[in-house]
Amino acid sequence: MIPNSALQVKQNPWRRTVRPIGASALHGMAFRKDALIAIDAFSGYLLQIDPKSDNTTILNANHLPDFLGVTGLALWEDTLWCTQDDSVFFCTDALNAIATTDLTPEQFVTLSYPANGIAVAESTVYITSRKSGYILVFSRETGKQIARFPAPGVGVENITVKDEELWVSDDIEQTVYCLDRATGQIKFSVLTPFERPTGLAFHTEPETGQDILYVAYAGEEPYIRDNPNADPNFELAYRDRTFIHPLYFHYNEAEGYALSNGYLIELSYVEELSPLDNVELTDVEWRIALPSETHRQKVRTIEWVGLPFTEEIQDGQRVAVFKFDSLKTGDRHIFGWKALLEVWSIKYRLTPRDAEKLPDLSPLQDKYLVDDDDLAMDTDIIRSAAKDAIGTETNLLRKIYKIRNFTYDALSYGIKPHIDPPDVALERGIGSCGEYLGVLLALSRLNGIACRTVGRYKCPPHPELKNVPLQPDFNHVWMEFYLPGFGWLPMESNPDDVVDKGPYPSRFFMGLSWYHAEIGKGITFESLMSRGERVNKQEVSIGDLALNHVIFTILEELQPGAEG
Incomplete structure (x- = not known):
């Protein structure tokens, strides 16, 4: 279940959305002390970013052509590693070179396919390649491939190392995977709260000593542009959208699922009675399903809107029942419910082996x-x-x-x-x-x-x-x-x-994102009863009787706390 001590994300400067100034498409990331080092694949900028203020510095002003199209980035000791097209290169003594903007790339290896992401730990280099479908493992000393693991997803993947784990982001899967570094086996995976994750890096929060997983996102967003030369002057346009946001997660190994970034949401479902055709019903029960309690959804409160309701349980699901002596053509009512929900992304980690020798389904x-x-x-x-x-x-x-x-x-x-x-x-x-x-x-x-x-x-x-x-x-x-x-x-x-x-x-x-609202599992969402009998929807349709109003309001971001 959802951890009992789920906490609101306060205004912690280390736990905020980072929007680097001047960036268009962030991909690979790594930390140098408390500063983020990231690559903008579109401009070729090697950026140093302050996660607490968005302050951004271009580190490779004299080497922009060398970094155009770079998508993977890693720092190991004082060496900077990058992937670019089918090549992997590094810059030695990078920490000092960055200070003097004197970065000279040296070739490490050329692949048969484009290289996407890179991570380096001790004597091992890990390279993701969507085209090959593998995570390729190389010796840092010899430049020879020593192993390969199947890529966990189907999109473009980036990668980082934490202790004995590989962490992989996939832009199409909207997922971050935790893999065993020795075998490449998936331990668990979590859905990201935004689409198109393109890079990731861990950092230890100085004040608390807690590890924070930062994930970069890059894509486009539509917006309404005010064009004074057009008539009408409002037109649809697209612009680059890139930012970095902490990924919070909680892995429940015993029950085989992981939760990630949650939100406190107010959800209202309200009907506005306004019949389109002549209608006359007596002794009416108007039934509307209520939000469910699940591993990823917790109902804090539910209250009535417009008219009070009684509550019933139908096949284990909560249902609001509104009662009317009669409903006629000229009647007008507003009625429904408003709920305060904790919603999370969830991803179950089960394999075909878990589906062998199953109990009876009878x-x-x-x-x-x-x-x-x-x-x-x-x-x-x-x-x-x-x-x-x-x-x-x-x-x-x-x-x-x-x-x-x-x-x-x-x-x-x-x-x-x-x-x-x-x-x-x-x-x-x-x-x-x-x-x-x-x-x-x-x-x-x-x-x-x-x-x-x-x-x-x-x-x-x-x-x-x-x-x-x-x-x-x-x-x-x-x-x-x-x-x-x-x-x-x-x-x-x-x-x-x-x-x-x-x-x-x-x-x-076996997964749902935070924005799914689970209401009335396995039962009819909304139905009408008149004189104790179900109203035939071919004769009287709810859609012809009322106009529904559905409103979500996101109040706070949540992160999992310790199990209570």
Whole structure:
């Protein structure tokens, strides 16, 4: 569970977002005493950055061409190491050379593929190469390759060393991995709070002696530009966005998951009753699911908005029940709930070995292996897809992973005004998150994997916008699958489908980011009862009765404390 002593991140000068002045695309990073040394791949600037003030100095003013395109950087003793295209070079006596801006690169090795990140520890040099798919291990003395480890992700990776561990960031996976330095095996991984991590470095906070993991991010952000020469004068534009932010994490080895940067969020879900058509209902119960308690989500408080509600438990989930003597065409009401939530990113670390010799699934079969939501599980196209998706695989984790990849191969993302059943979506080849989910549920259940719908909204992913009301553009659904003997595990519906025909990232396979709000697991999010009977949505649709208002407000950043 979430550590009981989760703490708000105070105004500690070492635990702030660092925005170096003049930087466009930060990549490799290392610390020299209390100063960050980082490379800007776009400009070739070798920068010295004060993490407490953003003060920035260019160290290689006389050697800019030598550093253009550098993406990896490491410091070992007094030597600076860099990767550039397919080359690795170093600058000896760099600490003194930086002071005099006299940096002379010397070639270390030339690879067959582009080199991305670099880390150096004692006599060993570690180089990441997305094109090769490996972390390459070289002898610092001989320049000979002595080993290689499979790259943990599918994107461009950077790397650093801490004691007997390798720490690797992956820009597509939105993930930092902790690897055993001797074997390259993944110990655990954590999701980053922002997209496109491009570099990382550890530093010991002078006042407390605690290690802080700093992660660099680089990409573009859209903004509205005021162009006085255009009519209309507002236009969409893009600009570089790069910064450095501490990555907080807590690894729960016993339960097989890691939490990372959390946020205290206020979430409001409110309905504004405003019927589009003539309607008259009596003895009405309007039921709205409430936020769930999970490993990554803690509900601090819930209060009513507009009208009070009573609370019920449905299949282990909390539900708000609003009661009306009648609802008529001219009635107007505002009603809903407001919750204060702690939300975290979570990543489970389970392997196919954990899915061998599983206990019996029988208690869940009647509910989570059946077609209970128009899943078209009896159609030829879905039954054929269920067989093709897994082939001869028998391991549950490998099966669900292959089903995910099969679905991503078969569908491309697109939004429509309504959700079609899985057979229609699969034949069309285009689906919304709900249609991806329908296909995933159908193929999984036909292959004996218990699964259920979860969701319902995602906070706009802008944690720097604190105390600003944020409204999501759409609702969102994903799924959980059941691993007997362990429990329910999350899997996103479509956001990892980012590369045509793969390889697909695994960031949200057994993982969710902090901005996912979990509401009503495995139950209907919102429903109407009249005179004790469920109202047929074909006759009276909630969407035609009311307009919903969903507002997220990010209040504080949180970091895990010690277990209470």
